[in-house]
Amino acid sequence: MFKRIDHIELLTAQPERAVDFYTRVLGFRERERMRIPETPAGPLELVYLDLGGTTVEVMCYPEKQVPRREEQVRLGWQCLALEVEDMDKALALLKSRGVEPTWGPVKRPSYARAEIRDPDGNAIELRQWITPGNRARS
Numbered sequence: 001m002f003k004r005i006d007h008i009e010l011l012t013a014q015p016e017r018a019v020d021f022y023t024r025v026l027g028f029r030e031r032e033r034m035r036i037p038e039t040p041a042g043p044l045e046l047v048y049l050d051l052g053g054t055t056v057e058v059m060c061y062p063e064k065q066v067p068r069r070e071e072q073v074r075l076g077w078q079c080l081a082l083e084v085e086d087m088d089k090a091l092a093l094l095k096s097r098g099v100e101p102t103w104g105p106v107k108r109p110s111y112a113r114a115e116i117r118d119p120d121g122n123a124i125e126l127r128q129w130i131t132p133g134n135r136a137r138s
Contacts, residue, residue, distance in 0.1 A: 007048070010056055010057065012060055028049040044059060079123035080123070101126075102115045112128040
């Protein structure tokens with residue numbers, strides 16, 4: 001019955017900053033932009049970004065101030081997780097683009113993990129799955 005996750009919504013007050021980060025830093029591709037002039041919360045601007053079959057819908061209500069997300073633990077979705085081919089290479093690329101991990105990398109026999117934050121402070125987990133022939137470097 002259920003097939004896959006269609007998209008993830010990302011609400012931001014600065015859509016161009018978010019689009020720049022997800023496209024330039026993480027390699028997402030911009031697919032489409034649209035403006036919905038009337039919603040219950042006011043006009044809505046949307047940008048659809050794609051990466052490997054996953055869509056992030058960047059949303060902005062330009063006429064409304066949306067409170068910033070708290071840094072504390074809360075109910076609901078916690079992060080977006082991206083699979084990487086090579087953790088060390090991914091972190092080196094991110095560092096060259098001005099992005100440092102907030103923690104990690106943590107390396108285990110079957111995976112490596114690290115976390116970065118987008119410009120709005122949203123957590124993005126990086127995960128490399130390790131197969132017996134492809135061991136993570138220490």
